[in-house]
Amino acid sequence: MQRRTFLRNSALSAGMLALSSKNLMAAIMQQPAYKMKTLRGDIGIFTERGGTIGYYPSKEGYYVIDSEFPDQAKHLIEALQSQKEMPIRMLINTHHHGDHTGGNIAFKGLAQNVVGHVNCLANYKRVAEQSKTEDKQLFQDMTFGDSWKHKAGKEHIRTYYFGAAHTNGDAIIHFENANVAHMGDLLFNQLAPYIDRSAGANIKSWIQVLEKTQKTFSKDTLFIFGHAGNPDNVTGNLDDIAAFKNYLEKLLAFTAEQIKAGKTKAEIVKIPEIPGISWKGSGAERSFSAAYDELTSM
C-alpha cells in the first residue's frame, strides 16, 4: 500500500515537472478561486469566472444577481449558506448570456423566484432551444418591462430597462437604500465590449442607455460591472459610465469615418485600436465588426 502510494506520488511529481508553465497555470486556474467582497449596506460581490455576481442577505433570504456558471453558482451558494443559513429568496438576471445565467440551474429548487426582463427571458429561451440545452437552464418565472419595484427586507430593489444596448434585454438592478446598482454587461470597464447583434444589440441606443443611466443615478451610486479589463475593477462610479460612453461614441464615429473613406470591413477590423482609447490589451476587432455591421445595415 505504502509502495503504491509512493509510486503514485512519484508519478504525480514527474507529471508535475512535465507540465509546462502554461499548463501549470491552467491547472491552478481550475482550482476554485473565487473572491467575495462586501461593498456597502450588506450588498456584496462574488467573482470567479463569468459576469460579476451581486448578493444581498435580507431578512427573508438571499437575493442574488446573476449566476456565472454551474460550478461557480455552487461555490457561491455554499459560501452564502456558510455565512448564514437562509433560503434563496430571489435570483435576478441582468440579461440572458451564459456567463450570467449558466449557473441558474444550481438554484433549481432553492430560489423561490427567478426574475428578468421580458427580452432577457425571450433571448434565454431562444438560445437554449437552438443549443438544445433547455434541461440545463432555469428560466425566469417572473418578468418585468421598463421598471419593477420589490421590497426586500430593509432594501428596496428597483430595476430599470432603458432600451437596446449590449443585447435588447439588459436591465440595471438598483438597491435603493445602499445605492448600489448592478449594471451587468451594460458596462465593460476599461475593456472592449461584447456587442451581441444576434440578440438585438445596438451601439447607438447603448449610448442613450448610458446617458439615461447618468441622469438616473448620482455621484454617490456605487456601480457593479459585469466585466473589467482588470478583474479588481468590477465596481466604480459615474466617471466609469462616462468613460465607457466615450468609448462607444468614439467607436461609432471613427468607424463611420473609415466607411466614408472607402475602407472595407476586413480593413477596418484590422485597425488595432480606436484613436484616443488606450485600454491596455483591449482587442478592438469585435467592436469594429459590430460597429461596421450596425452602420451599414441602416
Ligand SMILES: [Zn+2]
Ligand atoms: Zn458577461
Ligand SMILES: [Zn+2]
Ligand atoms: Zn453579456
